[in-house]
Amino acid sequence: MVKKTVLNETHRRLGARMVPFGGWEMPIHYGSQIEEHHAVRRDAGLFDVCHMTVVDVVGPQARPFLRHLLANDVARLRTPGKALYGCMLNAGGGVIDDLITYHLDEHRFRLVVNAATTDKDLEWMALQCRSHEVEVRPRHDLGMLAVQGPRAREKALPLLPESLRERAARMAPFNAAWDANWFVARTGYTGEDGFEIMVPRTEVTALWNALLEQGVRPCGLGARDTLRLEAGMNLYGQDMDEETSPLEAGLGWTLDLSDPERRFVGRDVVERQKEQGGLRRFTGLVLEGKGVLRNHMKLYEAGSPVGEITSGGYSPTLERAIGLARLDARAGEALTVEIRGRRLPVRLVKPPFVRHGKALIEL
Amino acid sequence: MSEIPDDLRYTATHEWARDEGDGIAAVGITDHAQELLGDLVFVELPEPGTDVAAGGECGVVESVKAASDVYSPLDGEVVEVNEALADSPEGINEAPYENWIFKVKMADPAQLEALLDAAAYAEAVEAEEH
Numbered sequence: 001m002v003k004k005t006v007l008n009e010t011h012r013r014l015g016a017r018m019v020p021f022g023g024w025e026m027p028i029h030y031g032s033q034i035e036e037h038h039a040v041r042r043d044a045g046l047f048d049v050c051h052m053t054v055v056d057v058v059g060p061q062a063r064p065f066l067r068h069l070l071a072n073d074v075a076r077l078r079t080p081g082k083a084l085y086g087c088m089l090n091a092g093g094g095v096i097d098d099l100i101t102y103h104l105d106e107h108r109f110r111l112v113v114n115a116a117t118t119d120k121d122l123e124w125m126a127l128q129c130r131s132h133e134v135e136v137r138p139r140h141d142l143g144m145l146a147v148q149g150p151r152a153r154e155k156a157l158p159l160l161p162e163s164l165r166e167r168a169a170r171m172a173p174f175n176a177a178w179d180a181n182w183f184v185a186r187t188g189y190t191g192e193d194g195f196e197i198m199v200p201r202t203e204v205t206a207l208w209n210a211l212l213e214q215g216v217r218p219c220g221l222g223a224r225d226t227l228r229l230e231a232g233m234n235l236y237g238q239d240m241d242e243e244t245s246p247l248e249a250g251l252g253w254t255l256d257l258s259d260p261e262r263r264f265v266g267r268d269v270v271e272r273q274k275e276q277g278g279l280r281r282f283t284g285l286v287l288e289g290k291g292v293l294r295n296h297m298k299l300y301e302a303g304s305p306v307g308e309i310t311s312g313g314y315s316p317t318l319e320r321a322i323g324l325a326r327l328d329a330r331a332g333e334a335l336t337v338e339i340r341g342r343r344l345p346v347r348l349v350k351p352p353f354v355r356h357g358k359a360l361i362e363l
Numbered sequence: 364m365s366e367i368p369d370d371l372r373y374t375a376t377h378e379w380a381r382d383e384g385d386g387i388a389a390v391g392i393t394d395h396a397q398e399l400l401g402d403l404v405f406v407e408l409p410e411p412g413t414d415v416a417a418g419g420e421c422g423v424v425e426s427v428k429a430a431s432d433v434y435s436p437l438d439g440e441v442v443e444v445n446e447a448l449a450d451s452p453e454g455i456n457e458a459p460y461e462n463w464i465f466k467v468k469m470a471d472p473a474q475l476e477a478l479l480d481a482a483a484y485a486e487a488v489e490a491e492e493h
Contacts, residue, residue: 017401028401028428029401032401032402032456033401033402033427033428034402034404034427034453222401222427222428226427290405290407290449291405291407291425292404292405292425292430294430313427314404314405314425314427316427340423340430
């Protein structure tokens, strides 16, 4: 059974092309994916992200539990409202999911996990929390919208409840503010400024329509993918999965090994991998010349295969094909990609490709 | 519902062909095809002078979403390609029936008449959607 968000009918009325994604039927675009992409880079765009799952972790041992469950250390979250990105690893050091954790108060944290991984995430958390005095509560009563772009915040602020508006206007990136019903975070998946707003499901459609009235453009998963790729952000299931070490997916920075006492799940394995070295390298790519890089295309060095593209696509901002790729440790810099039987040169670059509307790599 | 002009001929693989006179036909992709593909970002044109067979690969269109082969509806020789598409592939999204991709000197002009007419193509599209 494919699931539908409360906005399904609204998307159809707006002319969206609907596609299956992570068990949900979601809009891929509303006419032009490229125009939607530009709207987010230049003005403001709106995404239905109700398919993602909000999970509250509540109880006296919420913090020790999350320090055990997650590879990044929630000890870094000292003030309520602060957010932290990181991975939940399995015992073999593979990535079960990547997620954001918001610190609500000493005994309450809020996680946002991917749609397609929700069931296994909740099962894993239920299994891991047994020895802690903590409750894991999926918040299916909430829906989430992401409003992103240089003018996203100014367009969204007037729609927030008065009790929140002032705090939301003042808060720094990667922070959140909330009242009894609404939760507003200055986070996102586009490389632009903006908010992710959680509200009761029953209020999602009204908020969506009000944002459109403010001149925010509805954007589909297509634009969401090219925006996150330009921003050098990983996509779970493509750039990393349960078989992939975060050290081979450009996520080493999210592993906090500073406290030797903190034996989080998967720590032994990633520590050993770090010591042993020889890890595959995760990099950005730009295609020299015309064509489009796609997921799973093979990379070569002097005729030998040295890796694969994990996320490839067309960058509307750069008007070039870009990608993320995993390469053998030995791979050098002079690589080619195979596109329909031909080998074309690619250049290795360090992501992100684009942030805050600006190209960060030389073309 | 996508646009399907009456004066063109079609293939089940979503190309259109137009009689340009002198035994030459212009070929492009249909409105339905561009809609399915989404924003086009790259068109790989065939080489002028290439011999093509009906049903044979003759260029590639790539959108943000996917790459798709373009098939020649007709036997013949590619005599001209639409170079303007190299810089503005989005032309196909905007006006799929104006922006032809290549022109074929037909080996057998009777082949053109044997392609799907608008009604038959509309039926093929309909059948595909169900």
